[in-house]
Amino acid sequence: MSETAVYAAGGVVWRLVDGRVNILVIHRTAYADVTLPKGKVDPGETLAETAVREIFEETGIHVHLGVPVGVSRYTLPSKRTKIVHYWAAHATDDAIRASQFVPNKEIAAIEWLTPKKARSRMSYPVDVEILDNFTRLIDDGVLHTFPIVVLRHAKAVAREDWSGEDALRPLTTRGTKQAKAAAGPLSAFGVRKIVSSDAVRCVTTVMPLAAALGHKIRRTPEISQDAWEEGTADVRAVIGHRVRARKPAVVCSHGPVLPDILRELALATGTLHGSYLDEAAALPVGAFSVAHVSADNPGSGIIAIETHEPKV
The missing domain is CATH 3.40.50.1240 (Phosphoglycerate mutase-like)
Incomplete structure (x- = not known):
C-alpha cells in the first residue's frame, strides 16, 4: 500500500426481487449524489473488514463479502489518490428486515434499483465501471x-x-x-x-x-x-x-x-x-x-x- 494514498472499501449490495437482481445505492446528504456504499479504512482494519463495516453503517444491512468487483482510483481535492476496493455482497431477506436505517446527516436515503437503472443514476464514472464489472457476473451466471x-x-x-x-x-x-x-x-x-x-x-x-x-x-x-x-x-x-x-x-x-x-x-x-x-x-x-x-x-x-x- 502507498503511504500517501487514501484507502477505502465498499460493495455492490444485491438482492433478488421476483428472480431479478436489484442493487442498493445511497443518496448522500452533503454531496447530493448517488453512489455505492463505501468508506475509509480505520486504523488497524483490513479492507474486507472496512467494506462490511461501512456497508452496515451506511445502510443498516449486515452482509458478507462475495466476489471482488474492482478497484476505483481518483484524485481528491487534496491531490492525494483515493483507492477504493469493492466486493459483491448479497443482502439476505433477514438482513434487510433487520436494518434500522433512517435518513441522517450523512445518508439521505437508500434505494433498490435494477443494475441498468442504477447505472444511469450513478453520479461518478468510477462507480459505473464497478457496476459494469458486477453486471458481467450476472451475465455469466456466477453472481451467487x-x-x-x-x-x-x-x-x-x-x-x-x-x-x-x-x-x-x-x-x-x-x-x-x-x-x-x-x-x-x-x-x-x-x-x-x-x-x-x-x-x-x-x-x-x-x-x-x-x-x-x-x-x-x-x-x-x-x-x-x-x-x-x-x-x-x-x-x-x-x-x-x-x-x-x-x-x-x-x-x-x-x-x-x-x-x-x-x-x-x-x-x-x-x-x-x-x-x-x-x-x-x-x-x-x-x-x-x-x-x-x-x-x-x-x-x-x-x-x-x-x-x-x-x-x-
Whole structure:
C-alpha cells in the first residue's frame, strides 16, 4: 500500500426481487449524489473488514463479502489518490428486515434499483465501471458464490527451537497476535465451517475465529504436514467435501501443503491450473487466499481468487 494514498472499501449490495437482481445505492446528504456504499479504512482494519463495516453503517444491512468487483482510483481535492476496493455482497431477506436505517446527516436515503437503472443514476464514472464489472457476473451466471478460504497457520516457534513433537509446536507471541487479527477479515467472508490440520499451530490459529463465530473446529490429520511428509495425507477428500457442501469454509494448513490444497480445489471445480494458483498458495504465515466458487454450479471453475496478508 502507498503511504500517501487514501484507502477505502465498499460493495455492490444485491438482492433478488421476483428472480431479478436489484442493487442498493445511497443518496448522500452533503454531496447530493448517488453512489455505492463505501468508506475509509480505520486504523488497524483490513479492507474486507472496512467494506462490511461501512456497508452496515451506511445502510443498516449486515452482509458478507462475495466476489471482488474492482478497484476505483481518483484524485481528491487534496491531490492525494483515493483507492477504493469493492466486493459483491448479497443482502439476505433477514438482513434487510433487520436494518434500522433512517435518513441522517450523512445518508439521505437508500434505494433498490435494477443494475441498468442504477447505472444511469450513478453520479461518478468510477462507480459505473464497478457496476459494469458486477453486471458481467450476472451475465455469466456466477453472481451467487460461496468462499473456500485457504489459510496458512500463524507464526510458530521454529523447528530448531522446539524439542518436542513437531505437531505440538506452539505459536509465537507474534503468531498469537496474527491469529487474533485474522478473525475479523475471515468473518467478513461469512465463514461457517472451520477445518484445520490437527497440529497445534493450525488449531490455535483458528481458535479466535471459532470463538468469534461460536463454531467448532473440525480437526483432521488429512491436511497435516506430518501426514503430507509421510505420504498419507488426503487433501482431495477434505477439499472435495468442502466443494460439495457449498458452504463458506476456511481450511487451515501448512505452507508445504497449500499447493496441494489449491491444486485439488482447481480439480474439484474444473479450473484450469495457472500461475495464479501457485501465487495463491505461496502465502506467508497468517495469510489466506479466498477462492470464490459458484454456488449454483461449482464445476464451472473458480470465479475469482484473492489473497489477504496479516498486518501483524
